[in-house]
Amino acid sequence: MPDGTTTPIVIASGLTPQELEVARLIVSALSLEVAAEEIEPEAPLFNEGLGLDSIDALEMALAVSRAYDVKLRSDDERNHRIFSSLRTLTAHIEKHRTR
Amino acid sequence: MAWSGMPPDGTLPLTNRAAAEVICHRSGGPVTVGRFLGEARALAARLPAEGHAINLCADRYRMLLGFAAALLRGQPTLLNADASPHRLRALAGAYPGAYLLADRAIASELPLVPVEDAAAADWTGPAPLLPAGQLAAIAFTSGSTGQPTAHPKPWDALVAAALAAAGRFGLRPGDGPPSSVLATVPPQHMYGFETTIMLPLHAALACHAGEAFFPSDVLDALDGLPERRLLVTTPLHLRALLAEGRRPAPLAAVISATAPLALPMAEAVERDWGAPMLEIYGASEAGSMASRRTASEPDWLPYAGIRMGPGGDYGEVHVPGLGAVPLADALEPAPGGRFRLLGRRADLVKLGGRRASLAELNRVLVELEGVEDGVFVAPEDIESNPAARLSAYVVAPGRSAEEVLAALRLRLEPVFLPRPLVLVAALPRNGLGKLTRAALAELRLAVAGP
Incomplete structure (x- = not known):
């Protein structure tokens, strides 16, 4: 960056405002090194992709519960879809959020 | 042999429980020991003639079935939850004849025996007997060469540990009504294996079969279990559960292991959930060795049969069925036959x-x-x-x-x-x-x- 005062450039990754908000929540809850804007909306969150693991899953559940009052569950097949990417997770939150 | 359950002919039963007792709670209802043994016998008939079972089942009942079936064929179970192709390939290289037992599709070139629901005649008559020294399971720790280190578990060592835990936590048949246990740790981890696979076989306890990972899963699953409920978990999960702010169904006890539990968390469980907060001290090499009630007991009480620091060297522990096992922690003797953990050895x-x-x-x-x-x-x-x-x-x-x-x-x-x-x-x-x-x-x- 030429000087330290310019606004960060939003990478043209096609994040919706809601996805960006969830991405910021994840980055801050998990202390990730990546910028929220750089998260690929359709890339896997776990293993390859962002490289999250089961410790992160619990932290993420906690953060999502606090921010949106949405309870994540692992009791059905939907879970694999919900966590498959930032896009699917955001869609799940948008559908179930109460705040 | 030091403990009393040892039959004279060098064998130990697969389970010491009666056929009508409940061994597992599945979503479809409770499963009796008789039905479990019948299904295990049917699965055993489908296993390869020889080899090592890599049991990847996520459903705890299926893990239990696969473990029992392998035991009935005289085959050890490799306690490994890592289903990545390179890990499975490494295991197959180290254990000829290795095959997978799984309740889901696994991307691997290894032979796979699916563990699924199948009707089978109930087992009647006494439980099958196994040679006391039979190699029953192999646990793994991250090794010093980058390759995991294997820790063999003979059947008598696993049974002795289960009986000692049953005595410690009031889970023997005469100790009261049977208990049910819900665990947030996988059954392939030594702590989860001892508490949710071995205890249902040798203590008055039934395990919850389904996966329970997120706080909501755990709390809902506890609601569905009969009393006396035990929650077997870790500090990581306890933190998330306490933060959820919803009081769980009444618990007979909460048990934590794998990492030291912070005192404020132990106090919060005792206060907010009204349950004794117990901690187990264990390691994959030695299994569970001691326990304490964290909020009131700074020091650990060894299980029956466990001797910390045999010969005065507190760098190791004597475990029935295993002998002397080196410890990764530094500890010192404390009053009342207890010991104090000083911390992990540097590095x-x-x-x-x-x-x-x-x-x-x-x-x-x-x-x-x-x-x-x-x-x-x-x-x-x-x-x-x-x-x-x-x-x-x-x-x-x-x-x-x-x-x-x-x-x-x-x-x-x-x-x-x-x-x-x-x-x-x-x-x-x-x-x-x-x-x-x-x-x-x-x-x-x-x-x-x-």
Whole structure:
């Protein structure tokens, strides 16, 4: 960056405002090194992709519960879809959020 | 032999429970010991003639079925939850005839025996007997060579540990009504294996079969279990459960292991949930060794049959069926036959229930192609923060942090991957080539910026 005062450039990754908000929540809850804007909306969150693991899953559940009052569950097949990417997770939150 | 359950002919039963007792709670209802043994016998008939069973079942009842079926065929179960192709390939190389037992599709070239629901005639008559010395399971820890180290478990050692735990936690048949246990730890981890696979076979206890990972899953599953409920978990899960703010169904006890439980969390469980908060001290090598009620007992009481520091050397423990086992922790004797944990020996870190040596991690790091120097650093709060992560400082000209991380991912268990991995021009080694704590702290500050 030429000087330290310019606004960060939003990478043209096609994040919706809601996805960006969830991405910021994840980055801050998990202390990730990546910028929220750089998260690929359709890339896997776990293993390859962002490289999250089961410790992160619990932290993420906690953060999502606090921010949106949405309870994540692992009791059905939907879970694999919900966590498959930032896009699917955001869609799940948008559908179930109460705040 | 030191304990009394040993029949004279050198055999031990697969289970000491009666056919009509409940061994597992599934979503379809309770499963009796008789039905379980019948299904295990049917599954045993479908197993290869010989080999090692890699039991990847996530459903605890199916894990239990697969374990029992392998035992009936005289085959050891490899306690491994890692279904990645390179891990399975490594196991197959080390254990000829290795095959998979699984309740889901697994991408692997190894033979797979699906463990699924199938009608079978109930087992009647006495439980099958197994040779006391039969190799029943093999547990793994992150090894010093980068390859996991194997820890063989003969059947008598596993049964002795289960009987000792049953005595300690009031789970013997005469101790009261039967209990049900819900666990947040996988049955392939030694702690989860002992509490949810071995205890249902040798204590008045039934396990919850389904997976329960997120706080909502755990709380809902507890609602569905009959009393006396036990929750077997870890500090990481307890933190998330307490933060959920919803009081669980009445619990007879909460048990935690894999990492030290912070006193405030133990007190919160006792106060907010009205349940005794117990901790188990154990290791994959030795199994569970001792327990304490954290809020009121600073020191650990060894299980029956366990002798800490045989011969005065507190670097090891004597375990029935295993003999002397070295310990990764430093400890000292305390009053009343108890002992106090002084902490992990320098260089060892434990994250997410997995243990590694920093020196070993560093060696793996600097052996990567393109890496000239590098060091893993454990955070100050690694013992108190269940979500703590390692970081790494790496000198790798011409390579990106992502490239180094991708190379590490192939060699390390995911929980030890550094967060962050920071590329630096050089490490602040002193004249002896050593990295002092102070130099690392300065480096950390310099990288983090003002």
